[in-house]
Amino acid sequence: MPKAPPGLTSSALADEERRRGVRRMKTFATGLLLAVALVYALAKWAQAAGAGAWAGFVAAAAEAGMVGALADWFAVTALFRRPLGLPIPHTAIIPTKKDQLGVSLGEFVGENFLSGEVVRRRLRAVGIGSRLGAWLARPEHADRVTAELAAALRGALTVLRDSDVRAVVGEAITRRANAQEIAPALGSALEQIVTKGGHRKVVDLVCVRAHDWLVTHGDSVMQAVTGGAPGWTPRFVDRKVGERVYRELLRFVTEMRDMPDHPARGAVDRFLTDFAGDLRSDPDTRARVERLKSEVLDRGEVQDLITSAWNSVRAMVVAAAEDERSELRLRARAAILSLGARMTADDRLRAKVDGWLEDAAVHVVTTYQDEITSLITETVAGWDAEQTSRKVEAHIGRDLQFIRVNGTVVGALAGLLIYTASRLVGG
Structure with missing residues (x-):
């Protein structure tokens, strides 16, 4: 200046x-x-x-x-x-x-x-990271922290209402899903599947099921053909046409099932390749996928699934938090002891923790300045x-x-x- x-x-x-x-x-x-x-x-x-x-x-x-x-x-x-x-x-x-x-x-x-630099300088002089690491490295302190965390977690999960969680989680999932367009990713995934031939087993299955269905329901196919024929045509002609259509359809499906290089299979490959390209670059296709995504997310069945998943997760976590010998609490205690030992011996980690604490303190000072003074x-x-x-x-x-x-x-x-x-x- x-x-x-x-x-x-x-x-x-x-x-x-x-x-x-x-x-x-x-x-x-x-x-x-x-x-x-x-x-x-x-x-x-x-x-x-x-x-x-x-x-x-x-x-x-x-x-x-x-x-x-x-x-x-x-x-x-x-x-x-x-x-x-x-x-x-x-x-x-x-x-x-x-x-x-x-x-x-x-x-x-x-x-x-208020100055963020002043807050940082004073916290840095205290050496909170070193002191906190030494405190956490003691087993009795790790036990205390683990018990407090378990109690807080259990209490929070117990008081939460299902309707509130459903609203928050559902809104978060919907917002995150709406914020990111999925069509390009789907297009890239589909292109890789087609390139590696991963879709061919699905085509094989469809062909087999279509063949079996035609063999079992031949009468239905012929009835559908004859039922759509004009009323002025003789019935034996309708029957002949129906039989011909059925034989040709059965032959086509059989050949497609038995011939890996059948032209129809190639057409399926081209269709999927083109569709993958449209998912990545065609605005209309991408817009339709986004609309479909929104419609699916808004369905009540999806929200019910979120609620059901939350109930299962909550019950599992609450049970683990209440059990002192549960894998959750044992892992949490081991992680706290390990963190304390690392903070005591690792200068870089200690510096990171000090930086995080300084950032948090500066954030509180600058955010809640009305209450501070x-x-x-x-x-x-x-x-x-x-x-x-x-x-x-x-x-x-x-x-x-x-x-x-x-x-x-x-x-x-x-x-x-x-x-x-x-x-x-x-x-």
Whole structure:
């Protein structure tokens, strides 16, 4: 940081540098909005001039980009002042609610009250990892920790209601499944299966079962054929046709069963290969798989299966936690003793544990800063409302301007996607 000029503190100089950064980002975000507006105007002009279908896509993307940019501009501006000076409710949030928002000024807290580096330095001087390792390495302490963990686990599993677990676990599984597209992975797996010939045993089984079914249900096949014949054809002709169709169908299935190089088998291989490729790259196929996945996850049978699995796991874990000689508790005790011995002898592990503890302490300090001290609230309460707004904007305004940029880009992409989807659906 450059040296502060006379009469200007280093903190004030830092604030001024931040304000310059905010102004630069505002200029960039506004310029991006104007650029998108220009693209929209040109695209609409080109569309009216009959430039082609591409102009509609560009115009839709630009229009949605403008909407996103304006919406995020309003949201960001409303934090610090009234947009366009209009008395819109729930705007100028920071000036009007500085006392409540003062406790959330993370940068101010880091510079004036709480410092993560100070917390880290003090914890590092204590050497918690070394002390904790020596304590855990003693058998009586390991027994105590194991018993406490078992009691906590048993209590937690006992008080949990099945409906709550079903809701939480079901929602977690659904969210995780919906967050990851499965079609490409299925396509890759299917391609490997086809390449290695793993599907041929399934084809063999289908052919055998189809042959046996035809042999057993020949009358049904012929009745189906004759039943669909026109009423004006003689019955002996219908019967002859039915018998011919049945013989040809039986011959085809028999040949397919007995001939590994039958053309129909090759057709099955090609179909599966093409389907695997569609799963990986065809948008329509991938979208259908995603819809099917969602429908399966939403079925009550799947949720009931989750509940049943949870009940079984809970009963097994509770029983193991109650038994002092259970494999679960014995393994937990051995793991605690081993951890203590390793922490005592291994400098790298000790350093990792110290780092984890330091991170946790810093997280608590920075997250629960309102509960740690009331000094922040009292200090900010004495600030002028306009000063508070300027200070907060100087600290976080540059990052907030990125929201405008992201809103422009994401809006344009969403508009393009919606326009494309509407064109596809509309034919």
